[in-house]
Structures are given as structure tokens and as C-alpha cells.
Amino acid sequence: MIKNLTKTTLLFFSMLTFVSSLAQAQIPQVPKEIRFADLTLKLNEQARREIQLDVDALHRNQNYFKTKLDRVNLYMPFVERELQAAGVPLDLKYLVIQESSLIADAVSTSNAVGFWQFKKGTAEEVFLRVDNLIDERKNIVSSTKGAALYLKKNNSQFDNWMCGLVAYQMGLGGAKAYFGTQYNGKKVVELDRNTHWYFKKFLAHKIAFEGQIGRLVSNTGYLEEVSVQGPTTLKAVAARLQVTENHLREYNKWTSNGQIPGDKTYAVVYLKSGAAPSRPVIASNSTATTSSTTTAQTTRYSQSQPGNYPKVTGNTQRATQPDQIKVNNIEAVQASQATSQENFADQIGIRKGKLRRVNDLNRKDNIQAGAYYYTKAKNSSADAEIHIVRQGETLWSISQLYGIKLSSLKAKNRIRSDRNLVPGMVLNLQEHRKRGEDITILPLNQQRQLGIQQPSTTPTSPVTVTPTSAPDPIPVASNPESSSQRLTHTVAQGENLFRISQRYGVKVDDIKKWNNLSNDNIRVGQKLIIIKP
Template sequence: MRFQQALPILFLYLFFGTNPLLAQIPKVPAQLEFADLTLKITPQAQREIQLDVDAQYRNPSYFKVKQERFQLYMPIVERELRGMGIPEDLKYLVIQESGLISDAVSTSNAVGFWQFKQGTAEEVGLRVDAQVDERKNIASSSRGAALYLKKHNATLDNWMTALVSYQMGLGGAKAYFGNQYSGKKVIEVDRNTHWYFKKFLAHKIAYGNAFGLLVSNRQLVEEKIQGPVTMAALAKRFGVSEEHLKEYNKWAGNGRVPAGTFTLFYIKEASLPIEPAIVKSPEEKPKKSQSASTASAKNSPIYKQANSYPRISGNTTKANQPNQITVNELDGVLAGKTTSPSKFSDEIGVKEKKFLRINDMNPGERIETGKYYYTEKKKTSAQVDTHLVLPGETLWSISQKYGIRLASLKSKNRIRKDSDLKAGMVLNLREPRKRGEDITILPISQPVQQNKSVIASATKPVEAKPSTPTYPRETAQPNRVTHTVAQGETLFAISRKYGVTVENLKSWNSIGSQNIISIGQKLVIFKP
């Protein structure tokens, strides 16, 4: 075979052969076994479910993280389901509900692996109080979920409708389905089948296929312990770090096990990486000055993604001039000074009304120094699937960050106002959220509050009264200074001058991933 003929084959091997996730995206079959049911899936439903399967694989690194959690926790989930006589197929529901994140919280205040509200958790025998929250215990919560599903199936006599009742409750399922599926063993899945069940099938197909692809030597160990006892004491007993135990035992409030008998979880292997709620990149380690959860969150892929936008390309040395750069692949411009939309639109040659409409701004709002604005209509979807809401962000600032229309962002997530936005929310940027589907909220630390009247933030410009910045008690309050950028200066040079990091400068002044600063720009700096 000649070299030119071999090139396409070599490319396909390198691209797909080295990435098994891309090479093995499973296809939705026309017939599928689920629990004791045979499902016949229509072509239209196949296409719909396939979109959800593909979405699971779209971000290989995030899929791998969920896959690793699946392998870690699934032996315990399967054991608890078997113990209650529940078909093991229902194990995929826990991935759909929480992504196997122990302290995930939904917008309706459902908590933990299986997303129980407090009242429902107590109904299935879970302890929920200030000392213990068994919703965050993989074994206890799986038993509770099994009991809940078993009870509902006894009434509905069909595992499909029992599964959907997990989302809408027993009363809701009885009203929605009636008796049409009671005792039925062959079911046609079509365009009218409830979205929650089709989403479940996507998870079953995606993760059922991927389960055997990853080989890991990590094993979740269970140890019976007697309280009261601290995590520090248990860490010494089992030869792991206190932070590790706290991460895998979030069911224990305040890092202390109260009086009684409990099960402790930890990872047994040569090294003991923490598996945080927001996943930490394996090559990075938390700084000692941060809590484990804070450091993990800031090192996570989804956190880094949120801080890597907007994406700037083009002639960045003339970013404050029109037709020089693109912002998220759209024509844009960097504001070199704070001014009015009227003056700014004149400078860049765009009519003011058009400029305001493109950027989802209202008349009278200010153009802020160092921020990017669009001169081309934003898109209805972003380049990435999701966004992790960071403290201080608004719907407008998120829409500007990704170049997505504000109305589209609100519509996709069924959120209409900033007061409904919470730090840690995972917002959809491409696919709309289903009706009745909660928004997952991941734990993320709140930053130190700073003076909004001085520091350029990522939020939509608003007038705010000056307030005194607050700092942790254990650190001295730094001196705040303002630095005016001179010709030839770089972020690195400025950071060296004041003894701070480049990341600090970028964070304090909302500077994007391209590290662009302009002559005369005023930077706020907190000297240590």
C-alpha cells in the first residue's frame, strides 16, 4: 500500500484507536431488555435517545470521571438493590439523578446520591439531621431508593412506570399512566414515552456499554466503626488522610462521627486520590491554604472550562479596534475605557440600538474597561454543553462569556431572573432542560467578597455603593492599590512588581484567557 493511501487509515487509527470513548459510542437498538420488560423502540425514539447517549460521550474527560465513579460505587449499589429484590438495571438511575456525586443538591432541595428530599428520605428510613445525613451515604441511600422503588412497583406493577414515579411521585405516576401498563411485559417506546424514562435508557446504554472499558485498581472499602469519634482519629487508624475520609464520608456532619454504629468508606490502593464532587485534575494538588473541596473545585475540568471563556483570536494587539478579533468565533471588540454605549458604538462603527440588541444591554448601561463586546449577533447555543455557575455571575455575564443570546440561555434552563441563579448550578448551553427536570447544584466555595465599585467583575454593570472588603480572620487584610498599565507592561511583569500571581491579577480584574490588557487600563491589586 502506498504511503498516500495509508494516510487516511493512519489518521483514523490515531484519532479513534487512541480514544476508545470516541470509537465506541453505542447505538440505540430497536429492541432492549430492561428489568423484566422487553422494550421495542421506534426509529424516532431511537434518534431521540441517541442524542442523549451522544451527549454523554461529547466530553470524554467528564465521561471518564463519571465512568470511574460508576465502577467505584456500583458494587455497593448492585448489592443493595439485590438485597431488596430490585432488578439491577435500575442502578443506572443513580447516575441520571446525581452523577454519583454524594452531596449534589437540586433546585428543589433534593440531596445526595439518589436525590432525596428530607421528608421522602425519612419515609424510607434514612437519618437526616445535623450530625448524620444518610442521603450522602451510598449504601444507606441505595437501600432507601430500593425500598422506594419496590413500594411503587407493588402498586404500579410495571418497572417502567415505577421508575418514572421516582421523578413524579406515586400519585403523579398513577394519574399520568393509569392502569395501561400494569402487568404489561412488552412495551413500545415512542415519541410519547415519558422523557424521564427515555433519558434513563440513554444512561443505561451509555454506561452499560462503557463499564468494561476502564480498568481501575481503586476499591471502595467499607469499615464498621463505633462513634463518637473524629475523622482525624479514624484517619490515623486506617492510614489515610483526614481530608480523604471527609470527602468519602460527607454523611457525617462537621467531620465527626456521632455515637452509634456506622459504616466508614475509603479508597484502598497504593495512592489515595480524593474524588471530589467537582473533579480534580489528577496532575494538580490542592494548596495547603485551601480546603480540600475548594482546591478540588478550582482544579476541576468543568471549573477550568468556566474560566477559559471567552475564547479570543485574531489580532489581539489591536483588540480595542473593530474588525480585529473574534470573541467565541464571533466578531467582537475589547473596551479600552469605561464609556457610554453611544460613544462606544460610534467609535466601532455600529449603530447604538443594534449594539445594545446584540449584547442584550439596556440603554443607559455603561461600557466597562477590559470587557469584550460583540459586534455580530450572538448564537442560540454555545460551543460547550454546560457551564458551572461561579459566585458573582449573572445570566447576562454568562451569556456574554459564551456568546449565547440571553433569551436562549434563560429558555434552555427555565430561569428568568438572576435571583434564581445559584453558585454551583450546572446550566445547559446547548440542549434545553426538560420540563420538571431539576438543575444540578455542585458544591463550590464562595470567594471572599470584594469591593464591587472598584474591582471589575464578570457581572452585568450595576451601580453599587462602596463597601469594605472582608477577608478571612486568619489572614491579614492586604493593601489595595490601583495600577495603571504602561506601554510594554505585561501581566507577568506587573505580578512580579507587586508580589502576586498572574492568576490573582486576572481574577481581581476579570481578565480573559488571552491575558489581554491595554495601555491606560487600571488594575486593582491586593498587595500581600
């Protein structure tokens, strides 16, 4: 009998061990190295253990985790879209989960409110309306725009997204006092027990949810957005949308009494049943709701997001001096002002012929202020797999963006000239396109999901074009800016791109495109081209 009891006990403990190991396998494990935004994070064992404890805690109650995941899946498409539009790395999206668990009217002990947990003063700094009628901290679209603006402002002080993220919790002054300048411009960061707790907690949320976002755990439907210009009421909007007023109140807690004022356009969201017709790209390893082909395609397309390239490392504070930075891991230098090839070559200490050769420059090409120029030869392939062509780009500008030789770019895609480029075209940056293989042009709605704004002449349904061995060139969409007003703005003391964009009613990304700016840095007295609609 004792012998049988021993066998039973052993069987019980064996089953317990199996169940425990199965549960452990389902919980994501913290790796030794993590990619976050444009940083490489190297974790020692103690940092890994601390973060793993938080990951385990987030997964401990699976019912609670699934409830939270349902909420994340409802709101995350709006978060991703606004972060992409602002040029903030998508990895920052996990911060909203950490801050509020995507609960619209969440309130902290320090009286921070809403999705991104803004205090009233900070919310007003990023142009959110907070009063007794409207609280945009509870509006997923408005609050994410504000969070993106705040995060970018913080990061501009450090050129390091870890510091910028911690500044979200500490404030910019607190983060400067805490970090000093030790991480400014650094792209490889080692984490240990002294790493700020807030950042380690953020990494736990990133690891816990990274492979889960987009995996449907219940049939909750999806959120649809409509832009509403008041004055009107949720009741009137509900009648138009054929939903109840209470339904709109549940998902739009930013209006306290159901009134929508006429001071600006507000995003109203409501729940629709079924699967979303098209959702923004979700950068995760989850394959639960997509086929392996679709997931691979999504990953490739998401690599070409604005802001990911060029990858600039080194002493970015002295980028205009030789031997200070690398662009796409190639030695390079930034032009401080527009000048000739001869003058620029003399300034950076290389031969004019070499400058022209390694940058694929024509003899008459001038050096553009703020642009990066390589001082060593570019590569035959890029780190990214593909690039999605944007309006106004050329083969040369794309080759510079990724540090790929112009001849290689042309050969891989069987394209000979800029006349063959079409906005939305998917170019190969690593593999050669097969002979006779069609070139895909993404439909306009999919481009918008990726944060790519194109003219309305871009195709609205999937299109393929024949490689350029065909006799007739592919027409390029007309430029809608040709009939707009062209102005010159001189940068004044205290101005930044955001304030200039607000003054003229244009987008920051457009100002950067018109002036060939690779980042947000501008200087007093600099002349900027503005194309006012």
C-alpha cells in the first residue's frame, strides 16, 4: 500500500511539474538583448529577473489579462496610427498599456487622467482641451496625439528613447537631473539593477503584450471613428450612426454632458460588430489571426515606416564634422549648409571625386543643407528588405536613405530612371526582383495604415506594374503642390518645426520633405520652404 501511495505521489508531482512547465512556457521570457525603438538593450541577469517578475505578474491572472487584451485590441489601431503619423517609434505604444490599461477615465493617485495619464497642466501644454465640458485626455485620438508630441519633445533633449520615455514619468527636468548626458545619442544601452524602475516596468509590458496584440480573445468587434465638427450632441450623432446615445457615451467619456462644441473637430468612436475591414499594422510576432504569408508581408512593410531610416549613430551633436557619426553603419557627415561639392569636400577632408562616387552624385548636384553624405562606399544591400515609394522621392534619395548603391537599387528592381517610380511602389532592397516579376503598388488605404500620406491619384486598390523592360515608362502621379503658394520662412529664436507647422497650417513631415531635412533640428536664421495649401 505504501508502495502504491509512493507511486501516486510521484505521479501527482510529475503532473504538477508538467502543468507548471506548460504554464511557464506560455509566459514570454525576458531575453538577454532587446530591440526597443532604435536602441539595442543589453540586460544583465538581475535586470532580466526583475523584468521577468513583472511579466509573470501581468500573465498571472489569465482572465484579467484577456480582458485587458480585448481593450488593447480595440484602441491600439488608433494609438499606432497617431504614433506613426508623428514619427514616434511604434514600440512606444506599450506605454499606454502601462499607464492606463486603456481605460478612458482612469485616474491616478496624483490626479493624472485618461488613456495616457496626463495632469491638467501637461495636457494643456500639448494642446488638449480640459475643462468642465470637454476632457480630451479621455479621447483616444486626441490624447495619443498629445502623448506623441510630448514624447518627441522629451526625446529631442536626449536623442535616446529610453531617457525620453522616463521623462514621461519624471518630467523633463527630473530626467535631465537623473540621467545627465551619459546616454545622449547612445544606441546601445546596458541595463542592470540601477536602471530606472519605470523603464524596466515598461519593458515588462512590451514583452508581455508584444506577441499578443492582434490575437482576438473574444468577439468584441472593432472601433470605428467618425470626425465630428460641432456644435452638436452625441444624441444627434448616435441617430446618424444608428446606435444608442448610451453606446456613444460609453466610448466617448471625453464629453461630460454629451455636448460636442464647435471649436474644432473631435474624434467620436463607436463599436461595430464583426472583423475590422482594415486595421493598422501591428508590429508583433503574433501569428494567431493572420497567415504566415500575411504576417511576413506586414513585417516587411512595417520596416519602411517614416523615421526608421536613415539610422544615425555616434556623436550626433557633432554630426557636421568628419569622423563623428555613422549613417546606416557607414561613415558619414551631415551638411551644415547648402554649398558646392568642391567646398563640401574641402570642409570634410576628402577628394571631390570620392565624395561624388560614394554618394552617386552627378557633377552638377549641389550639397543640400541638413542632408547626410557618406564618406565611405555604400553597400550593395540595405538592412531593410523593402521600401515603399513616397511622393517626391527619387532613386537617388532612396539609395541615400538606406545606404545602398544607386546601381544596386536599380538592378534589384529592374528600374532605370525616376520616371518609372510610382507612389506606393514596393522596391526590393536586398533580393533581386525576378525577371518578368510584377512590381506591387500598395493600395492607398494600406499606405495610410503605414503612416504614408500620398496624393489622391495613388491607386485605391491593389495594383501591379510590369518591370521596366517594358517599352513604355510608368507615369508618375502629378504633384498636387504645383498650384499651392510657395513661401520662405526664416527661423526665429525659440521656434521649432512644430510651431512653424502650426503657424502655416501644414504638417511637420511636409516641411521636412520640402527642405530635405533628415531630422527635426533647425537653426536660427535658416531659410525654410513652405508650400501653403
